[in-house]
Amino acid sequence: MTTAMDQARAVADAILYEGYLLYPYRASAAKNKIRWQWGVLMPPAFAAGGTGERSKSRCELLAEPADDATLHVRLRFLQLQARVVELASPIGYEPVASVTIGGTEYTTFEEAVEREIDAVVPFADLVPETRAIPFTVDGGEDLKPLARARLARRRDPLRGEILLSAAPLVGPFGGYRISVEVVNKSTTRGTTREAALNRALISAHTLLSLSGGTFLSQTDPPEWASVATKQCRNDGTWPILVGDRGTVLCSPIILADFPTIAPESAGNLYDGTEIDEILTLRTMTLTDAEKREARATDARAAEIIDRVDHLPPELIERLHGTIRYLRDVSEPAKPWWDPGADSSVSPETDSVTVDGVPVAKGSRVRLKPGKRADAHDMFLAGRVAVVQAVFLDVDDGRHLAVTLEDDLGAELYAAHGRYRYFAPEEVEPL
Template sequence: MPTDRPSSRIDCAEPVADAILYEGYLLYPYRRSSAKNRVRWQFGVLVPPAWAAAHGLVDSGVAGSAESPCQQTECLLEASDSARVRIRLRFLHLQRKLAEERTAGGYRPVDRIETGGRSELSFDEAVPREFDIEASVGDLRRGRRLDVRVPGGEDVEPLVDHQGEPVGRVVRRRWPLSASVTVSAAPAEAPFPLLRLAIRVENTDGTTPPDSTRDEALRHCLLAVHTLATVSRGRFLSLLDPPEWAACAVRECRNVHTFPVLAGEPGSADVLLSSPIILYDHPQIAPESPGDLHDAAEIDEILSLRTLTLSDAEKREARATDPRAAAIIDRVDAMPPEVLERLHGAIRSLAPVRRGGDAAPEERPWWEPDSDDGIAPESEMVLVAGAALTRGSRVRLRPRRRGTDAHDMFLEGRTARVEQVLLDVDGSRFLAVTVDDDPGAELHQWYGRLRHFRPEEVEPLTGEVASP
């Protein structure tokens, strides 16, 4: 069933959810001719099951860009049977935009059409979709299922020249989608009453031939799939930082191609966001951000400045590529200097400098490098548990639960090779490593995309030195 008016609790989480919905929708420089915009729809893609089986796509992995016929979220919930749970499924529906030129016999598809100072390119767009399922916790103990049906459709927009004569049209075409959402609640292993809430979203399309191309299969795919959940008179537990008594229950949770975090205002626990992009608890959109740039992994200031450097011809192509791209170009072009200046940075809070060069274990200073940055000068070695770790040393990873990269938690217990020992500006050391059995390790070594850990987050594998 289509969603009714969203609750205020879901409302406060939807700005972050929208960033996920349109992450990668269209990347800078927002032009169809850009190579990185020719292979699209990278996150949360649920494909038809027969097509998935024919292409060897399986239900494994936590999150990321892998395509699959389903997503599964499992989270922990404290609530009575009378509490009510609302699940909101959100995704994009592919819409193919075709520019067509008027001919004597009707219309014919063309790559581009220009008229009346307007330019339109044939390109893929997408339409947002939302569906809700709501039930009491008592009902969810017996399980609930929502069958999702989205009809296909076609919209036609005439194009005229300066004299008002018809010269062509833009046809936007959508194909039908079929999916299901299954929600259930079951007791979890814990010393106190606790439920494991399971949300499974499946593409149930049966019309796509297994030998279809990816472009053909995408017509019947759910794109950028994620779910929002709220509970009345109850609370969700964080899987990233659970109470000690719930540790066993956390290990029971199986999340496939998505991962749930607490959402909404910091300190609240009645809203959950399960996303194909792994986030921290209570993710927020920076208040300085003037609007979505579809490249949420990047920095607003950099993207805005780069967009301003586009030539008039490049901006014209971007506007012809997609209405959302046109909105970005227009917004950045009209951005007042004071708004652009605010994007340069903001201080959220201040903390005292600690002596000895080490911050408290629960803190992550603003200067600490993340998994993509190797900004510190290289040091020679660091002592950990009496062992001297240098380039080539092997370690076992024990990432912190708090104040660390959310992705690092999935590396718990994995072994790695030390690539660099880095010295930060205040004398703190960090280990830059490549993870064993990572198929991209050699590539990461080549261009320096390493994972960074504090010395207390690793265990030396004594006597083991990796090959250079």
């Protein structure tokens, strides 16, 4: 795998565990009662039962491969693992919600095991026909003895396949449309979502890498490929350029091209759209009892609690914000809307002709607000005002800035640029 593929993996890890465990990281928290929402591919029999779930995902994108290019494909997903605390009894072992042994608490909860399926295929083999890559993941049971109890971890077997194909684009510019389809072919166990998840591919996504050639952006393709890009069909995953144009992450979450992990992040916090500083500070506020429960909930939760508890002050400060680049701080050119940007425009000296009379700064006018005036301006009808400036807007419209002649605060308003504005047709020269 290329270095770019390793960079893509860092981003993919954040997606793989998106929502795996949500703050406050305790099994008793309401938000952790319903998990496994992203990129879930259910067994086909369950998905076909009107549940709204899918059993397969499809990603299509364009590429310009070299003649001898090979396509590296890495499917990644989580396999659900039930972790059950079982107490010894005269008739064997019986499951319980939790137990404390030797000062350590053990809690019944669901975990996940990370799985990867790798394949390397010559690109030329994908053009004539679809290439199927079947895979299986074994189930199993692991038992950890405890005093008067045991910790049982159980997994169901999984079965699926990756379907790869490529078709040349019609036209003089070349290029291919690549299709990557991931299918869960496991049998269903039970009729509820909780039961079906035991044989689901959770947070399923693929990494693609060309040994020669480049992929095209799905959101910003070159002009010649824009029509073909719009014809790509993506269902359940979205192609993102990562690292370089020879690597793509087919993600269950839509992201922009070239995403990166902020270097200030000390580790994964698993919470959706996580903000490291907020979650870190909130985790610090957990009580000792809450932290103890979080540690008993999941090994990854325990790692978060331990990391936050020992995070040095300088690393906490880094989470507060950073400057990604330094922009040019030299004196900028005056913007188009600045009165000084165009020497031909001068509100202090410009004039406008009203009823054959030039009106400029210092002119006395009688106000006669039009139909579009607001209530405040309507109350000023018939009042005498003094023009303080003549402004020109972006549509070449003229506006008179005035102060009321009998207003005792007129000089103060003028000093601060606080004017009333009327169109030339809304005044009568005096």
